[in-house]
Amino acid sequence: MALRRGPVAVVALLATLILAVFVVQAGGIAHFVGSEDRATVTITDGDEELAVVDSEVADGSRERYTGLSDHESLAEDEGxxxxxxxxxxxxxxxxxxxxxxxxxxxxxxGRITTIHEAPTEEGSDLTSYRGEAKWVLEVNYGYADERGIEEGDRVDIEYR
Known part of the structure; x- marks a missing residue:
């Protein structure tokens, strides 16, 4: 016996296909399904809170490529x-x-593996800053040193 597909089933199938294409184009993360635009990032050394950073979230390939290059500056505890x-x-x-x-x-x-201080650069020979990561946090130059943040410190991320 053959199954018949009505108009509702066809619309649901098309919506699923469109969603799948959007998720792939957005870098594998659908922004409207549980992802948030901002996060509070708390850094501790195990005993003491070292910093709380109000962060924009870049979780799509386009956002990660642009990063902070479209910003003129960051406030003190932003990233x-x-x-x-x-x-x-x-x-x-x-x-x-x-x-x-x-x-x-x-x-x-949730452990900091590497910290780089990265000055601004011009030209085509850009320095590549590398590290092992699931998350990367960018903050103002000198922020880690001023707050006593070191490799091995703990990071807690709360999306909002």
């Missing part, structure tokens, strides 16, 4: 949190940046 699906070796450059940054690489367990 951008780059979100990836899994932990891997990551590489960041200071493409078209108007101000220098600290780049903190965070593993899947």
């Amino acid at each position: 951008m949190l780059f979100v990836f699906e899994n932990e891997d070796e990551r590489s960041f450059v200071m493409r078209d940046m108007a101000f220098p940054l600290d780049i903190l690489f965070i593993d899947a367990d």
Whole structure:
């Protein structure tokens, strides 16, 4: 016996296909399904809170590519949190940046693996800042040093 598909089933199938295409184009993360535009990132050394960063979230491929290059500056406790699906070796450059940054690489367990101080650069030979990470947090240049943030410190992320 053959199954008949009515107009509702056809519309549901088309909607599912369109959603799948959107998710792939958005870098594998659908922004309207549980993802948030901002996060509070709290950094501790195990005993003491070192910093709380109000962060924009970059969880799509376009957002991650642009990063903070469309910003003129950041407020003192602001940053951008780059979100990836899994932990891997990551590489960041200071493409078209108007101000220098600290780049903190965070593993899947919420530990800072690497911290880079990244000055602004011009030209085609950009420095590549690398680290093992599921998340990468960019904050103002010197922020980590001023707050006593070090590799191994713990990071807690609360999306909102």
